[in-house]
Amino acid sequence: MRHHLGRAALSAFAVALSAAAAQADVKIGVIYDYTGAFAGGGSKAAAIGTKNAIDMINEKGGVEGHKIIPTYADAQSKTDVAINEAERLLNDTKVDLLMGVFSSAHCVPMAAKVDAAKKFMWANVCVASAVFKDKNLQYVFRPQVHSDQFGEASCKFVAENAKSKLGKEIKDVKVAIIHEDGPYGAGVAMGNEATCKELGLQIVHKEGYAATSTDLSSLVTKLRRAQADVILHTGYNPDITLFLRQSKEAGLKWAALIGHGAGYGQIDKLIETFKDDVNYVYNVDPVAAQLLDPKSLKPGLGEITAEMVKRYKAETGGQEVPPHVSMGFNQAWIFLTDVLPRAIKKHGGFDPEALKKAALETDIPEGGTIQGYGVKFFPPGHKMAGQNERSSPVVMQYVNGETKVAWPASIKTIDAVLPLPKGHAYAR
Amino acid sequence: MDCHLDIFFLEAVLNGLLLAGLLALLALGLNLVFGVIDVVWICYAELVMVGMYGIHYAHKGGAPFLLAALLGILLVALAGALLHVLVIRPVLDSAPINQLLVTGGVLFFLQAAATMAFGIEFRNIGIRLGSVNLMDMSFAWSRLLTFAVALGGMLALWLFLTRTYMGTAIRAIAQDRQIMPLMGVDQRKVYLVTSAIGGGLAGLAAALMVLQYDIYPQIGLQFGPLIFMICVLGGLGNMIGGFVAAFIIAQFIAVGGSCFATEWGYAIAFLFFMVAIFIRPQGLFAAKS
Numbered sequence: 001m002r003h004h005l006g007r008a009a010l011s012a013f014a015v016a017l018s019a020a021a022a023q024a025d026v027k028i029g030v031i032y033d034y035t036g037a038f039a040g041g042g043s044k045a046a047a048i049g050t051k052n053a054i055d056m057i058n059e060k061g062g063v064e065g066h067k068i069i070p071t072y073a074d075a076q077s078k079t080d081v082a083i084n085e086a087e088r089l090l091n092d093t094k095v096d097l098l099m100g101v102f103s104s105a106h107c108v109p110m111a112a113k114v115d116a117a118k119k120f121m122w123a124n125v126c127v128a129s130a131v132f133k134d135k136n137l138q139y140v141f142r143p144q145v146h147s148d149q150f151g152e153a154s155c156k157f158v159a160e161n162a163k164s165k166l167g168k169e170i171k172d173v174k175v176a177i178i179h180e181d182g183p184y185g186a187g188v189a190m191g192n193e194a195t196c197k198e199l200g201l202q203i204v205h206k207e208g209y210a211a212t213s214t215d216l217s218s219l220v221t222k223l224r225r226a227q228a229d230v231i232l233h234t235g236y237n238p239d240i241t242l243f244l245r246q247s248k249e250a251g252l253k254w255a256a257l258i259g260h261g262a263g264y265g266q267i268d269k270l271i272e273t274f275k276d277d278v279n280y281v282y283n284v285d286p287v288a289a290q291l292l293d294p295k296s297l298k299p300g301l302g303e304i305t306a307e308m309v310k311r312y313k314a315e316t317g318g319q320e321v322p323p324h325v326s327m328g329f330n331q332a333w334i335f336l337t338d339v340l341p342r343a344i345k346k347h348g349g350f351d352p353e354a355l356k357k358a359a360l361e362t363d364i365p366e367g368g369t370i371q372g373y374g375v376k377f378f379p380p381g382h383k384m385a386g387q388n389e390r391s392s393p394v395v396m397q398y399v400n401g402e403t404k405v406a407w408p409a410s411i412k413t414i415d416a417v418l419p420l421p422k423g424h425a426y427a428r
Numbered sequence: 429m430d431c432h433l434d435i436f437f438l439e440a441v442l443n444g445l446l447l448a449g450l451l452a453l454l455a456l457g458l459n460l461v462f463g464v465i466d467v468v469w470i471c472y473a474e475l476v477m478v479g480m481y482g483i484h485y486a487h488k489g490g491a492p493f494l495l496a497a498l499l500g501i502l503l504v505a506l507a508g509a510l511l512h513v514l515v516i517r518p519v520l521d522s523a524p525i526n527q528l529l530v531t532g533g534v535l536f537f538l539q540a541a542a543t544m545a546f547g548i549e550f551r552n553i554g555i556r557l558g559s560v561n562l563m564d565m566s567f568a569w570s571r572l573l574t575f576a577v578a579l580g581g582m583l584a585l586w587l588f589l590t591r592t593y594m595g596t597a598i599r600a601i602a603q604d605r606q607i608m609p610l611m612g613v614d615q616r617k618v619y620l621v622t623s624a625i626g627g628g629l630a631g632l633a634a635a636l637m638v639l640q641y642d643i644y645p646q647i648g649l650q651f652g653p654l655i656f657m658i659c660v661l662g663g664l665g666n667m668i669g670g671f672v673a674a675f676i677i678a679q680f681i682a683v684g685g686s687c688f689a690t691e692w693g694y695a696i697a698f699l700f701f702m703v704a705i706f707i708r709p710q711g712l713f714a715a716k717s
Contacts, residue, residue: 037646039548077646181691209690212650217443218685218693225436237550238642238650245640249559249568250439273552273642 025069026062026340026350028054029089030100031110032125032328036077037211041237041263042324043102045312046125047072049328050100052311056304057336064344068336071095075106082106083113090119096350097122099332102324104128104147104184111140120352122339122359124331125324127261128183129191129384137386139352141339141359143331143375145286145391146384147184150234151191153284154258157395157407157416158230159199165418166229166255174204176228178219178243180235181208188234188260196232204228211239219243220250229255229419237263241273248277253428255419258282258395261323267398268320277425278398280417282406287394289326289370291405291413297367304333305370320401330371338362338375366390372411431687439565444682445675446567449575450636452674454651455658456582456667457629461508463665464602464622467516467527471535473648473655475511475627478538479504479634480643481546484553493555501631508627509620516623517616535648542645550642557639570639577636581629582671588625598622602665657701663714672713677701 032047033039054070062068071093075082082101089095097120101107107126114121115137123131123142127150131142155175162170177192179185186208196203205226209219216239223231231254235243240263264270264283271278290309294302308329309321343350343358364375374390395407397416404414420427431437458472469475483500487493515534519527557569589595600608601618609615641647658677662669677697685693704712 035543035548035645037644040550040644044548207689210694213690213694214650214654215443215447215681215685216690217447218440218682219690221436221440221443221686225432225434238644238647241550241552241642246568248556249566249570251559251561251566269550273550273554 025067027069027071027093027095029073029086029093029095029098030054030070031073031075031082031085031089031098031106032100033077033082033102033106034072034074036075037237038075038077038103040266040269041102042261042265042322043077043125045266045316045322045324046102046328047100048312048315049308049325049330050124050332052308052315053329053332053336055311056307057333063336063340066344066350075101075103077103079103079106079109083110086110086114090114090117096120097352097355099335100124100328101126103182104131104187105182107131108183111135111137115139118352120355122331122335125327126184128187129387130183130187132378132384132387134383135385136380136382138380139356140386141377141388142386143334143369143388143391144327145373145393146387147187148191148194149391149393150188150260150284151193151232152195153393153395153407154232154260154282155192155195155199155201157258157282157284158196158256159201160407160409161416161418162201165416168229170200171202173201173230174226174228175201175230175232176205176223176226177203177207177232178205178223178235179208179233180211180239182211184236184262185211185234189232192232192234209239211236213239213242216243216246217250220246220252223247224250224252231257232260233257233264234260235263237266237269240264241270244270244274244277248425253426255428256280256282257426258284261285265323267322267401267403268318270398271401279400280420280424281398282416283323283396283398283403284393285323285396286327286330286371286373286391287396287405287411288321288323288403289330289372290321291396291403292370292372292411296411297370297372301368301370308370320403323396326371330369334362334364334369334375338364364390435564437683437686439567440682440686441679442565442567443571444679446571446575447682448675448678449571449578450633450640451654451658451678452671453574453578453581453629453633453636454655455662455670455674456578456585457626457633458655458659459662459665459667459670460585460629461622461626462659463667464598465512465516465520465619466605466665467520467524468531468656468664469511469626470528470531470652470656471511471538471648472626472630473650473652474535474538474542475504475507475630476634476637476651477542477643477645477648478507479631480638480641480647481542481551482631483635483638484551484643487553487555493553497635500635501628504631504634505624505628508630509624511627512620512623517619535652539645539648546645548644550644552642553638555639568640570636574636574640577632581632582667585625585629585667594618594621657698661701661704661711663711666711666714669711669713673711 033043179189347354486496662673680697684696
């Protein structure tokens with residue numbers, strides 16, 4: 001009798017254990033820069049977006065019955081810290097996957113390291129094409145736009161508006177490309193150079209600089225000499241504010257200044273510092289979800305965007321919701337509502353192999369995410385394996401404190417103000 | 429290489445001169461402290477950051493800029509004195525590496541404390557002084573002001589050191605730390621006053637920097653390495669040497685950046701520094717020890 005009781009108890013224990021295993025939590029290591037220069041440049045906003053996505057999923061009971069347990073780690077705007085945190089999360093905290101990452105400088109080495117260890121990484125914000133280009137990564141995926149596309153978007157926008165707005169043939173439009181010299185800035189600038197050349201725009205100056213430069217006056221002087229119509233700028237902070245300040249003091253003028261994400265995505269901060277001087281500045285970025293017409297998206301996504309905006313405003317007290325919030329939120333939402341459920345249901349769990357298979361099966365059409373673009377990843381063997389082939393950025397323009405979409409024409413909400421109107425601080 | 433000897437090149441040279449003013453002012457306080465107390469304040473640029481925040485919040489709180497700047501200078505002077513009493517004095521007789529490490533600890537403490545206290549946002553005092561046009565060149569008033577104040581600060585410090593009793597005592601201690609206390613010079617008081625003046629100079633630099641730069645907890649990292657390079661190049665503790673070194677380095681940055689890429693300006697400046705230190709390890713203007 002005692003023997004039978006013992007066996008029954010053991011069986012019950014085994015069943016309980018397997019039930020517990022079936023309902024195991026999904027542990028996600030979320031890495032962003034919560035302190036340091038990148039934090040105020042958009043990383044914190046993206047981190048809030050990701051956190052809110054995870055919270056909203058958990059409030060609905062998790063994914064397929066599994067609760068999401070995030071561990072948030074601060075990369076402190078330092079690549080070595082980011083790598084150490086990634087290793088700590090994977091090896092000590094034993095997370096199932098890594099998510100987040102704002103800076104491309106962190107992303108490039110981290111992605112290679114995680115992939116080599118056959119662990120899974122889902123990149124939310126970093127954009128450098130170099131993360132994937134010719135690396136054939138197997139376990140790293142990024143639904144986010146990549147830097148080559150940033151570079152293409154601004155040049156196409158300029159070329160399409162050359163005749164009608166600037167009154168010049170494309171070949172006569174002078175473009176200057178300036179950028180911080182990390183993987184992010186260099187990547188976007190490379191895209192700028194390739195596309196502008198291809199379209200026939202005249203590149204009169206191209207130069208990189210350290211984002212921590214104490215003085216950009218010699219760069220500004222060279223731009224004055226080059227007399228570019230359009231300046232294509234990729235930077236973080238504080239280099240963007242230093243550039244704008246020294247440009248104004250030195251009397252540098254332009255027809256259009258087009259930024260590419262990061263510091264240019266933080267319009268409320270720019271307005272606080274420069275007031276009307278940043279009116280009509282452009283920013284190339286994945287679109288801030290709240291700017292899209294919900295009718296153009298899959299039913300239900302409009303409500304999710306509204307909730308994202310509501311939570312961000314409640315948490316920060318800010319009125320302007322930068323695109324980084326959408327990037328942090330959207331990529332996390334795609335993973336939690338598309339990839340992870342499929343990995344659990346179809347591939348038996350959420351180990352790196354299951355997640356990889358599920359990610360490669362992702363097939364979200366255009367209009368299927370809150371930022372409008374679809375998701376399908378380039379397969380292994382492709383030169384951009386792991387990168388979303390359906391992502392696309394937009395060109396936005398800041399007009400009187402509001403963000404408008406100026407390009408592409410299919411979703412634009414404003415006829416671009418180009419060139420700068422007379423009387424503007426940087427107008428010719 | 430893209431060096432045109434035109435008006436823009438002249439503008440780059442003059443901009444280098446103006447940048448030198450700020451760098452010279454930043455190097456002045458650090459050199460004073462090292463020259464007298466023989467301790468390197470690795471956290472010097474972080475004291476500047478504290479001053480910038482102080483001025484920002486005083487101005488935001490309603491104080492006119494000049495008053496806010498004065499309060500900022502006093503705040504950092506006090507911080508300099510506190511740094512000496514609480515951190516430096518206990519390790520004065522320790523090995524130099526310990527002194528270096530302890531001020532390094534203060535550097536990280538101040539950065540972390542500023543992040544916790546003021547957040548990660550880039551702040552700005554919102555004052556624009558405009559610029560002045562000369563021929564086809566343009567110069568910011570804020571940089572011209574910095575240049576003038578740097579020269580004025582140097583002169584005022586020189587007058588203080590040569591025309592006052594305390595200044596004479598400071599110079600005496602700087603010449604011989606062992607003998608002068610035996611001759612009645614109050615070493616503790618001299619060190620304290622020197623630290624307060626060093627801090628005050630950091631505060632003065634902060635007052636000028638808020639007109640040119642955003643304020644954030646890591647701004648010290650932007651300037652710290654450059655300030656130390658200038659001080660070492662001029663000869664640690666040699667105030668005139670530091671002043672001249674600031675002009676040399678600033679010209680490398682400005683003209684190098686103008687003829688090549690901006691990054692090359694910094695690279696050439698650091699290359700020059702390395703070569704100079706190989707040839708004269710004690711710095712360009714220090715006597716051989």
